[in-house]
Amino acid sequence: EAKGIIHINYDNSQLIASNCIFSNIQIQSKGGNAIRILNNGPQPIISNIKECQFNNISSIGDSNGRGGSAIYMENKHGSKVIIEESCQFYECIIEKGNGGAIYIEIDFTSQFEFKISDALIQECQTKSDTTKDLPPTGYGGGIFLTGNGEYDPSTKRLDLKGMKIYGNSADKSGQSLYVAMIKLAEWCRNGNAGEYVKGNYSDGISNQNELQGIQDDQTTFKYYSSILINEHQNQLDEFWNVASPRIFRNYSVDSTQLSTILIKSVGRFNITGKAVFYLINFIMESTGYQEIPGIYGLSPTAEIDLKDCQFHMQNAGSQIGKCFVRLNYGGNHMISNLNSKNISSEENIVKVNFANPGSLSISNSQFDNITKIGSYTIGGVINAILTYESNRLDITNCQFTTCKAQDTWGGAVYAEIQNLNAQIILTCTQIIQCEAQKGGGLHIKSSTTGQVILDNLCEFKQCVATSGNGGGIYADLEYSTTEQSLFLIKDVLIQDCHALLSPNAIISTGFGGGIFIGVRGTYNSSAQSLNLKGMKIYGNSAISGGQSLYVVMSQLKEWCEYGLLGEYAKGNYSDTDSDENELQGLPIDFSQFASSSQSYIQANEKTLENYWGIKIPSYSIWHVQQRFGQQNGTNAKNCGEINSPCQTIEYAI
Structure with a gap:
């Protein structure tokens, strides 16, 4: 059983520790x-810790990863702990646990109180258990704070205003403070700029990794792997810095010099508010497949703005396993003048799931x-x-060259509309020498009432469907x-x-050298919602049919x-000059095509x-019959041949 040098487990007790020194202790x-x-009981425990020093204390976390080499407290039933009057925590270390100096577990539904009025937490550490991933360890170099239930920030019972942090470290996250609680964002946003959370943390100057946390309770957190925690955790200052964007930029405003940021295999930026990345060369370390992105939009209110940036791999000839930008939940985001080159990855460069x-x-x-x-x-x-119905993807004045989706679809872009009225718009964009199994350049899947518009000099050149349909689109x-x-x-x-043909599906592949369109359900022509008027086709080919267009x-x-005369289907196809095999199709529902x-x-x-159109057979003769009264006339050859057309036919039967 875990024990403390001072060990209190009686309800309705009171601890007053004043001017005490705990030093050079190894537990x-x-x-x-x-x-x-x-x-453990139903009554509160009141604790006041004043002018105490905790120096050079080492301990080991328990089987659930609970640490706190200096102080461990279960705060329930209206219990209180107040740390005040120049308390000091110096070189407090927890091995295989969380919370180098302090571990506190709170019932947020009770009348609890936890306040740090005046405490220095310096060079404290939490070290992870490298032999196992569960329970999670290595979080909160100075303090680990967690609990169950929903905290009401208006009560102001959780107050760390007097916390002073210097030089603490954690193997995983939260160099000085890590918090796992459901109402984390609400607590951080209460008051002025995180005043109840931050202590002496300085926005824009302190390392964001000093204060971190996750919006889950203690019961959920202890079953999270480090990968899941990395995916869902946040820097705490992102919760209160929502009015103006956090700007990532090393040099002066008038400089055009690029800064370099190396994204390590487990590194990423978690964005819940507004963030601007300006003139940065992002270099990603080689990894296997991971779901951890480099830049992660983690909130419906997140706003990420990448301006004049570059993205590359660390080592030429290697590969990476995670995407550069991943946008979950929602928010409005902009990427402008991004240059990305020579990348082999098991993930997309930009991934959106709104x-x-x-x-x-x-x-x-x-x-x-x-x-x-x-x-x-x-x-x-x-x-x-x-x-979501108002979602929108705009790609404007971009160039995709030699982009490949091996073993999947959409060499440059794969986009899917799953709800009403969402829009995908490509404008003045070039997609050149791209390839995929199908949709060599662009693969679109749209549910009813989705909108896809391609406009203003978009180009698809030398794109290939390597084993499917739709070389370009x-x-x-x-x-x-x-x-x-x-679809316009x-x-x-x-x-x-x-x-080109797929060796695994020869019958239903190799169609639509330029565009392949499959329609499910009932199309209403009067809606004019399938409109290819602006299509210009030249030199496309398909093994099976529809050299430029195939529609099912x-x-x-x-x-x-x-x-x-087919104005919604033909584009620049010429009834007199174009090859008939340019435009072909099959009149069945697309759901039946593959079978x-x-x-x-x-x-x-x-x-x-x-x-x-009605075709006139080549080199045919028009026979004109002269008729007198009710009698049959005779054929006249003086006009009607293709090289001698009749000027006027006055009567015809």
């Missing part, structure tokens, strides 16, 4: 402490020679999942009788793109016949021009 039993206060209001704008950026390896995640450079669209997705090509060049939809005939036999596809495949 070898697990869970031992200089002062240990247990609150479940709340949020948007991402990527502009004036270049992605060159990016290879996404393996099939852990879909897509090449960008993977965007929009699941692959679009999987969903329609219903009442709701219609919008306003101004797009698709040139020299190719669709039940209402293929109605779509082609709507408007004037269709080769003979069925060949028998039912259509050349789209046949829906809107």
Whole structure:
């Protein structure tokens, strides 16, 4: 059983420690402490610690990772602990536990009180247990604070205003303070700029890793792996610095010199408020596959702004295993003038999964020679999942060159709309020599009422679907009788793109050298929501069909016949000069396409021009019959041949 030099486990007790010195103590039993206060019964324990010194104390955490070599307290049933009048914690160390100097566990639903009015915490340490990952250890070099229940910040019962921290360290996180509590954000935001949390911590000057925490209770935290903790924890100052953005920038405002930041294998920026990264060269250490990103948007109110930055791997010829920017939950974000080059990764460069209001704008950026390896995640450079109705992805004036999604879809961009009215807009963007299994440049999947717009000189050149459909673009669209997705090509060049066969699905691959469109459900032509008027096609090829365009939809005939001479389907296709095989399709629901036999596809495949045009056989003769009264006339050859057309036919039967 864990014991303290001063050990209190009686309810309705009071401890007053005044002007005491605990020095040069090594506690070898697990869970031992200089002062240990247990609150097992229903009555409170009141503790006042004044002018006490705790110097050079070492201990070992208990089996649950609970430490606090100087003070351990279970604060329940309205118990109180107040640390005041120049207390000092110096070189207090916990091995295989949390909380180098102080560990406190609170019932936040009780009338508790924990206040630090005046205490120095210096060069204290918490060391992790390297032999196992659970329970988590190595958090809170000076203090580890946790508990269960929801804290009400208006009570001001949790107050660390008098905390002074210098030179503390933790193997994992929270060099001076680590907090695991549900109402962490609310506590941090109470008062003025984190006044109840920060002590002498200085915004913008102190290391953000001094104060860290996670918005989960003690019961949940103890079952978290270090990977999950890294994914969900925050620097505490991010909770109160929400009015103005935190700016990451080394040099003066008028300098254009890049700063360099190395992102280690377990390193990342957790963003819950506003952050600006300006003129930074991010270099990522080589790793295996990880779900830990370099920059992580962790809140619906997060706003990340990357300006004039670069992103590279640390070692040429190696590979990385985590994405550069990952945006979960929501928030409005901007990436401008990002230059990313020569990267091999098992993750996307930018990954978006919005479940709340949020948007991402990527502009004036270049992605060159990016290879996404393996099939852990879909897509090449960008993977965007929009699941909230107001979500929006804008890609403007960007260039993707030689970007590859090996074993997955969307060499440059994979984007998916899962809810009403979300938008994906590409403007003035070039996608060149990109490849994937399908959708060599762009792969789109859109539910009913999603909107996809390609506009203003977008270009897809020399892109390849290596074993599928849609050399340049692959679009999987969903329609219903009442709701219609919008897929609008306003101004797009698709040139020299190719669709190749998959050895595993020869029948249903190799279609749509430039674009492949599959429509699920009932398309309503009068809605005009599938509109390819701005499509320009040159030199594309497909092994199986549709050299430039292949469309699978039940209402293929109605779509082609709507408007004037196939205007919604043909783009710059010429009825007189273009090869008929440029535009082809199959009139079935897309859900049936993969299971269709080769003979069925060949028998039912259509050349789209046949829906809107009537062909005159080449070199045919028009026979004109002269007729007198009721008698049969005679054929006259003086006009009607193709090299001698009739000027006027006055009567015809």
